[in-house]
Amino acid sequence: MNVSLPDFPTYVERTEPIRQxxxxxxxxxxxxxxxEWTVRDVMEELELLLEARSTMEPEDFREEVRQQxxxxxx
Numbered sequence: 001m002n003v004s005l006p007d008f009p010t011y012v013e014r015t016e017p018i019r020q021x022x023x024x025x026x027x028x029x030x031x032x033x034x035x036e037w038t039v040r041d042v043m044e045e046l047e048l049l050l051e052a053r054s055t056m057e058p059e060d061f062r063e064e065v066r067q068q069x070x071x072x073x074x
Contacts, residue, residue: 022047042068 022043045068053061 038071042071 046065049056049061049064049068056064
């Protein structure tokens with residue numbers, strides 16, 4: 001399967017607004033249950049997964065994403 005990749009400046013231009021939103025402080029009110037820390041941790045894990053995706057099997061990648069989603073839904 002041949003997939004063409006955008007050039008780097010185009011990629012950054014398209015994805016930078018998303019990255020900036022992700023870096024903003026989450027506006028979760030009271031954090032009595034540790035939800036904010038869980039969300040931050042899941043975001044970090046997902047970022048690491050995205051970076052490692054090219055070296056992972058698709059099934060393994062999906063499973064890891066599902067695990068992170070289940071952490072949020074508990």
